[in-house]
Amino acid sequence: MEPPVAENIHVQAVSRKSPPGRRYWPTVREAFVASLPVLMGYLTMGIAFGVLVVTQVPGFHAGWTFLMSLFTVSGSMQFASVEMLRNAPQYSLIGTAILAVLINIRYTVYGLPFLRVWRNYPWWLRWGLILGLTDETYAIICASPRHGKLQRCFVSCVVFFDIAYWCIGTVTGALLGNHLPFSTEGIEFAMLALFVVILVDLCRKRENWRGAVVGGSVTTVVIALAMVFFPGTANKTLLIAMAIIIGLLLRNAPAAKRHKICNIYLHIKYL
C-alpha cells in the first residue's frame, strides 16, 4: 500500500521544481490509490446501511441518510442507530448520547497521535479532518510516511475521499432500498455481521482478547437474566452491561496503571 521510500523521495524532489498546482497532483493520486480498499468497503457497507435504514425505519427519507452520514461518518454508530430509530420512543436523548460515547470512545484515542501535527493546520481543515477520522482513515494516514505540506495534502485527500465514499454509498442504498427485486427479510443480519467482522479483526491481537471475552460474557449473562426475569425490559440492558464491563476492566487494570486514575483529574483540573 505504501509507495517505496525511494519513489517518494523522487516525487518530492521533482515536485519542488514544478509549479504549485502540479506539485500536489501525485500526492492526490497516491491518496486515491491508498483509499481504494476503503472505497470498496464503504460503498458496500454504505449501501447495506442505506437499504437497512430505509426498509427497517418507516418513512425515512434518503436526504436524512445523507445528512446523517455527512455528520456522523461512523459505520458502527449508524448501524446501531437503526435499531434506535426503529424503537425511537424507548430511547431517551441521554441514553442515545451515552450509547454513542460507548461505541465511539475509540475515536478519542485515534486523535492522539496527530495532536502535534494537526495543530498547525488551519481550523477549518483541522475540524474537517477530526470529523472524518474513522477506523479505516486512521489506519491509512498512520501508515503514511510523508511530511510537511505533502502529508497535509495526502491526509486531507484521504479523509475527503473516505467521507465521500460513505455518503455516496449510504444514499445509493437508501434510494435502492425500497426497489430491491427480492425479499429483504433478514437483511438486519448485516448489522451483526459488521460487528462480528470488526471483532474478529480486533481479536487478531492478543491484547484485545480479554476485553472481548469480558464484554461478550457479561452482556450474555445480563441479557439472559433480563429475558428470564424481566421480559420486556431486555432491550434496556445495554447500559447495565456496559457499567459492569467498565467496572470489571478497571478492576483488572494493571496496578501501575490503576493508580494513575488521579492523573486524569489532574489533567482536567489544570486546563
Added chain:
Amino acid sequence: MSAVVIALRALPFLIFRGGQQKLPPLLDYLGKVLTAAAIAMLCVYSLASLCDFSNPNYARLLYALPATAVTVLLQLTVRNPMVSICGGTACYMLLLHFMGTILP
C-alpha cells in the same frame, strides 16, 4: 448523536490543547480494552435482538448462529469485510427463507 460523535473525536484536541503531550495511561488502557469489549457487547446484543426481546423467537437464533459462524470463518480466511458481511447475511437470509416454512 452526530454531535456526540464529533465531540468525541474532537475531545483530545480540546483537552490537550496546551503543551502537555503525554496522555494519561489509564485513558490509553481504556481506549485499547474498551473497544473490543464494546464491540463484543454489540455482537451479543444484536444477536439477541434478532430474536425480538418482547416476543422471543428462538428459531431465528438457530439460523443466526450458523450464519455468524460463516461470517467468522470467512473473515478469518478471506480477510475481506465485504465478503464476510455479504456471505453471512446471504446465509442468514437463505436460511430464513427456506427453513422458515419448517420452523416459523
